[in-house]
Amino acid sequence: MLSSRVLCSSRVLLHPNWLMMNRQCVYEAVTCSAYCMTTSFPMKDTHRTDTNFQAPGKQRQIDYYSDPVRSHRNYCTAQVKLTCWSCKQPLDKTLAFFCLSCKVVQPPEEGTSYFQIMNCDYTFTLDTQRLQKRYLQLQRSLHPDNFSQKSVKEQEYSESQSALVNKAYQTLLKPLSRGLYMLELEGMRIEEGTDSEADSEFLMELMEINEALDEAKTPEEASEIGQDTKGKLADLTERIDAALLKGELQAAKALLAQMKYYANIEDKVKQKLSEFM
DSSP states (O other), X not given: OHHHHHHHXXXXXXXXXHHHHOHHHHHHHHXXXXXXXXXXXXXXXXXXXXXXXXXXXXXXOTTTOOOOOOOTHHHHXXXXXOBOTTTOOBOOSTTOSXXXXXXXXXXXXXXXXXXXXXXXXXXXXXXXHHHHHHHHHHHHHHOGGGGTTSOHXXXXXXXXXXXXXXXXXXXXXXXXXXXXXHHHHTTOOXXXXXXXXXXXXXXXXXXXXXXXXXXXXXXXXXXXXXXXHHHHHHHHHHHHHHHHXXXXXXXXXXXXXXXXXXXXXXXXXXXXXXXTO
Protein backbone atom coordinates (compact mmCIF):
# COMPACT_ATOMS: atom_id res chain seq x y z
CA MET A 1 0.00 0.00 0.00
CA LEU A 2 2.80 2.41 0.92
CA SER A 3 4.69 1.82 -2.32
CA SER A 4 1.56 2.42 -4.36
CA ARG A 5 1.02 5.75 -2.62
CA VAL A 6 4.59 6.84 -3.29
CA LEU A 7 4.27 5.76 -6.92
CA CYS A 8 1.03 7.66 -7.24
CA SER A 9 2.57 10.80 -5.76
CA SER A 10 5.64 10.45 -7.97
CA ARG A 11 3.48 10.25 -11.09
CA VAL A 12 1.60 13.34 -10.05
CA LEU A 13 4.84 15.26 -9.63
CA LEU A 14 5.99 14.30 -13.11
CA HIS A 15 2.94 15.81 -14.85
CA PRO A 16 3.30 19.62 -15.00
CA ASN A 17 -0.07 20.00 -16.74
CA TRP A 18 -1.74 18.58 -13.69
CA LEU A 19 0.35 20.83 -11.46
CA MET A 20 -0.98 23.87 -13.28
CA MET A 21 -4.51 22.93 -12.30
CA ASN A 22 -4.13 22.69 -8.55
CA ARG A 23 -1.47 24.48 -6.52
CA GLN A 24 -2.59 22.96 -3.21
CA CYS A 25 -2.44 19.45 -4.65
CA VAL A 26 1.12 20.15 -5.82
CA TYR A 27 2.09 20.75 -2.21
CA GLU A 28 0.10 17.76 -1.01
CA ALA A 29 1.77 15.38 -3.46
CA VAL A 30 5.25 16.69 -2.70
CA THR A 31 4.90 16.50 1.06
CA CYS A 32 3.31 13.05 0.95
CA SER A 33 5.94 11.51 -1.30
CA ALA A 34 8.73 13.23 0.61
CA TYR A 35 7.50 11.80 3.88
CA CYS A 36 6.83 8.29 2.63
CA MET A 37 10.30 8.05 1.10
CA THR A 38 11.92 9.48 4.29
CA THR A 39 13.97 12.17 2.57
CA SER A 40 15.48 15.35 4.00
CA PHE A 41 11.96 16.71 4.48
CA PRO A 42 10.98 14.60 7.53
CA MET A 43 7.42 14.19 8.73
CA LYS A 44 6.03 12.85 11.93
CA ASP A 45 2.71 14.50 12.46
CA THR A 46 -0.65 12.92 13.15
CA HIS A 47 -3.35 14.24 10.86
CA ARG A 48 -6.71 13.21 9.54
CA THR A 49 -7.15 11.83 6.07
CA ASP A 50 -9.23 14.62 4.54
CA THR A 51 -7.57 17.28 2.42
CA ASN A 52 -10.26 19.94 2.53
CA PHE A 53 -8.52 23.18 3.49
CA GLN A 54 -11.70 24.65 4.98
CA ALA A 55 -11.67 25.01 8.75
CA PRO A 56 -14.69 23.74 10.72
CA GLY A 57 -17.45 26.28 11.20
CA LYS A 58 -16.84 26.52 14.92
CA GLN A 59 -13.34 27.63 15.86
CA ARG A 60 -11.80 26.27 19.05
CA GLN A 61 -9.49 28.06 21.44
CA ILE A 62 -5.76 28.25 20.72
CA ASP A 63 -5.13 27.83 24.45
CA TYR A 64 -5.35 24.09 23.94
CA TYR A 65 -4.47 23.40 20.32
CA SER A 66 -4.10 25.02 16.96
CA ASP A 67 -6.54 25.57 14.13
CA PRO A 68 -6.70 22.64 11.72
CA VAL A 69 -4.30 22.63 8.80
CA ARG A 70 -4.50 19.63 6.57
CA SER A 71 -2.36 18.23 3.79
CA HIS A 72 -2.15 15.08 1.69
CA ARG A 73 0.51 13.64 3.94
CA ASN A 74 -2.32 13.17 6.45
CA TYR A 75 -3.23 10.20 4.29
CA CYS A 76 0.24 8.77 4.65
CA THR A 77 0.29 9.03 8.45
CA ALA A 78 -3.35 8.47 9.31
CA GLN A 79 -2.60 5.25 11.21
CA VAL A 80 -0.05 6.95 13.50
CA LYS A 81 -1.42 8.22 16.80
CA LEU A 82 0.51 10.70 18.90
CA THR A 83 -0.09 10.82 22.63
CA CYS A 84 0.52 13.44 25.29
CA TRP A 85 3.93 13.06 26.89
CA SER A 86 2.45 13.80 30.31
CA CYS A 87 -0.93 12.05 30.63
CA LYS A 88 -0.49 9.63 27.69
CA GLN A 89 -3.92 10.53 26.29
CA PRO A 90 -4.16 10.60 22.48
CA LEU A 91 -3.72 13.94 20.75
CA ASP A 92 -6.65 13.90 18.37
CA LYS A 93 -6.06 17.36 16.97
CA THR A 94 -3.86 18.35 14.05
CA LEU A 95 -0.80 20.27 15.23
CA ALA A 96 -1.66 20.04 18.92
CA PHE A 97 0.25 22.67 20.86
CA PHE A 98 -1.54 21.70 24.08
CA CYS A 99 -3.10 18.52 25.39
CA LEU A 100 -6.88 18.73 25.75
CA SER A 101 -6.86 16.40 28.75
CA CYS A 102 -4.13 17.76 31.03
CA LYS A 103 -3.55 21.12 29.28
CA VAL A 104 0.28 20.80 29.19
CA VAL A 105 2.28 22.19 26.26
CA GLN A 106 3.44 19.61 23.73
CA PRO A 107 6.80 19.34 21.95
CA PRO A 108 7.04 20.49 18.31
CA GLU A 109 6.08 17.87 15.74
CA GLU A 110 9.03 17.01 13.52
CA GLY A 111 8.79 18.02 9.89
CA THR A 112 5.72 20.22 10.23
CA SER A 113 5.94 22.92 7.57
CA TYR A 114 5.85 26.62 8.42
CA PHE A 115 2.66 26.93 6.41
CA GLN A 116 0.96 24.44 8.69
CA ILE A 117 2.29 26.04 11.85
CA MET A 118 0.99 29.44 10.76
CA ASN A 119 -2.26 27.97 9.41
CA CYS A 120 -1.62 29.45 5.94
CA ASP A 121 -2.53 28.22 2.49
CA TYR A 122 0.49 26.92 0.61
CA THR A 123 0.75 29.93 -1.68
CA PHE A 124 3.35 32.55 -2.54
CA THR A 125 0.83 35.38 -2.19
CA LEU A 126 -0.42 34.54 1.28
CA ASP A 127 -2.35 36.95 3.50
CA THR A 128 0.33 38.63 5.65
CA GLN A 129 -2.26 40.24 7.92
CA ARG A 130 -3.69 36.84 8.74
CA LEU A 131 -0.14 35.58 9.19
CA GLN A 132 0.60 38.31 11.73
CA LYS A 133 -2.65 37.63 13.58
CA ARG A 134 -1.80 33.95 13.81
CA TYR A 135 1.71 34.77 15.03
CA LEU A 136 0.48 36.99 17.86
CA GLN A 137 -2.16 34.43 18.80
CA LEU A 138 0.37 31.62 19.09
CA GLN A 139 2.97 33.66 20.94
CA ARG A 140 0.42 34.77 23.52
CA SER A 141 -0.18 31.11 24.31
CA LEU A 142 3.31 29.66 23.86
CA HIS A 143 5.65 32.36 25.13
CA PRO A 144 8.08 30.98 27.76
CA ASP A 145 7.02 33.67 30.26
CA ASN A 146 3.73 31.81 30.62
CA PHE A 147 5.54 28.70 31.85
CA SER A 148 7.99 30.08 34.41
CA GLN A 149 6.14 28.23 37.19
CA LYS A 150 5.68 25.01 35.22
CA SER A 151 7.86 21.92 35.05
CA VAL A 152 11.28 22.05 33.41
CA LYS A 153 10.05 19.94 30.51
CA GLU A 154 7.12 22.30 29.86
CA GLN A 155 9.47 25.27 29.95
CA GLU A 156 11.73 23.59 27.39
CA TYR A 157 8.82 22.71 25.12
CA SER A 158 7.39 26.23 25.31
CA GLU A 159 10.77 27.68 24.36
CA SER A 160 11.05 25.28 21.42
CA GLN A 161 7.52 25.97 20.23
CA SER A 162 7.86 29.73 20.60
CA ALA A 163 11.18 29.76 18.72
CA LEU A 164 9.71 27.62 15.94
CA VAL A 165 6.67 29.89 15.59
CA ASN A 166 8.96 32.92 15.40
CA LYS A 167 11.11 31.32 12.71
CA ALA A 168 8.05 30.29 10.73
CA TYR A 169 6.64 33.80 10.92
CA GLN A 170 9.87 35.52 9.89
CA THR A 171 10.34 33.09 6.98
CA LEU A 172 6.84 33.47 5.57
CA LEU A 173 6.50 37.21 6.19
CA LYS A 174 8.64 38.43 3.27
CA PRO A 175 8.19 37.24 -0.34
CA LEU A 176 11.87 36.40 -0.86
CA SER A 177 12.34 34.18 2.18
CA ARG A 178 8.88 32.70 1.61
CA GLY A 179 9.68 31.77 -1.99
CA LEU A 180 13.07 30.34 -1.08
CA TYR A 181 11.42 28.23 1.60
CA MET A 182 8.82 26.97 -0.86
CA LEU A 183 11.61 25.87 -3.18
CA GLU A 184 13.29 24.13 -0.26
CA LEU A 185 10.10 22.19 0.35
CA GLU A 186 10.25 21.15 -3.29
CA GLY A 187 13.87 20.01 -2.87
CA MET A 188 15.44 23.03 -4.58
CA ARG A 189 17.83 25.61 -3.19
CA ILE A 190 19.43 28.80 -4.51
CA GLU A 191 23.10 28.59 -3.68
CA GLU A 192 25.15 31.59 -2.63
CA GLY A 193 27.69 33.06 -5.02
CA THR A 194 25.84 32.29 -8.24
CA ASP A 195 26.68 35.58 -9.99
CA SER A 196 28.17 33.67 -12.91
CA GLU A 197 24.75 32.17 -13.64
CA ALA A 198 23.08 35.56 -13.96
CA ASP A 199 22.64 37.23 -17.32
CA SER A 200 25.43 39.74 -18.07
CA GLU A 201 22.89 42.39 -19.10
CA PHE A 202 21.03 41.91 -15.82
CA LEU A 203 24.26 42.21 -13.81
CA MET A 204 25.15 45.38 -15.71
CA GLU A 205 21.77 46.86 -14.82
CA LEU A 206 22.34 46.04 -11.14
CA MET A 207 25.77 47.66 -11.27
CA GLU A 208 24.30 50.86 -12.71
CA ILE A 209 21.58 50.95 -10.02
CA ASN A 210 24.14 50.50 -7.26
CA GLU A 211 26.38 53.21 -8.71
CA ALA A 212 23.45 55.62 -8.96
CA LEU A 213 22.54 54.90 -5.35
CA ASP A 214 26.10 55.49 -4.19
CA GLU A 215 26.15 58.82 -6.03
CA ALA A 216 22.74 59.95 -4.75
CA LYS A 217 23.13 63.36 -3.08
CA THR A 218 19.58 63.92 -1.85
CA PRO A 219 16.82 61.85 -0.20
CA GLU A 220 14.70 62.42 -3.30
CA GLU A 221 17.26 60.76 -5.56
CA ALA A 222 17.55 57.75 -3.23
CA SER A 223 13.76 57.52 -2.89
CA GLU A 224 13.34 57.48 -6.66
CA ILE A 225 15.69 54.50 -6.90
CA GLY A 226 13.76 52.87 -4.05
CA GLN A 227 10.41 53.33 -5.79
CA ASP A 228 11.78 51.90 -9.02
CA THR A 229 13.15 48.90 -7.10
CA LYS A 230 9.78 48.33 -5.42
CA GLY A 231 8.15 48.27 -8.83
CA LYS A 232 10.61 45.63 -10.03
CA LEU A 233 10.01 43.56 -6.89
CA ALA A 234 6.24 43.79 -7.36
CA ASP A 235 6.59 42.59 -10.95
CA LEU A 236 8.83 39.73 -9.85
CA THR A 237 6.32 38.77 -7.16
CA GLU A 238 3.59 38.34 -9.76
CA ARG A 239 5.83 36.35 -12.07
CA ILE A 240 7.08 34.08 -9.28
CA ASP A 241 3.53 33.43 -8.10
CA ALA A 242 2.50 32.50 -11.65
CA ALA A 243 5.49 30.18 -12.05
CA LEU A 244 4.80 28.39 -8.77
CA LEU A 245 1.13 28.10 -9.63
CA LYS A 246 2.03 26.37 -12.90
CA GLY A 247 4.61 24.16 -11.20
CA GLU A 248 7.45 25.77 -13.17
CA LEU A 249 10.02 25.45 -10.39
CA GLN A 250 13.11 26.24 -12.45
CA ALA A 251 11.53 29.47 -13.65
CA ALA A 252 10.54 30.36 -10.09
CA LYS A 253 14.09 29.63 -8.95
CA ALA A 254 15.58 31.97 -11.58
CA LEU A 255 13.12 34.75 -10.70
CA LEU A 256 13.81 34.37 -6.98
CA ALA A 257 17.52 34.71 -7.71
CA GLN A 258 16.74 38.08 -9.32
CA MET A 259 14.56 39.02 -6.38
CA LYS A 260 17.50 38.48 -4.04
CA TYR A 261 19.48 41.16 -5.90
CA TYR A 262 16.66 43.69 -5.87
CA ALA A 263 15.87 42.99 -2.22
CA ASN A 264 19.51 43.76 -1.48
CA ILE A 265 19.21 47.06 -3.34
CA GLU A 266 16.04 47.86 -1.40
CA ASP A 267 17.96 47.39 1.85
CA LYS A 268 20.73 49.65 0.57
CA VAL A 269 18.17 52.35 -0.27
CA LYS A 270 16.85 52.24 3.31
CA GLN A 271 20.37 52.54 4.63
CA LYS A 272 21.09 55.45 2.28
CA LEU A 273 17.95 57.29 3.37
CA SER A 274 18.92 56.84 7.02
CA GLU A 275 22.18 58.64 6.27
CA PHE A 276 20.25 61.75 5.23
CA MET A 277 18.41 61.92 8.56
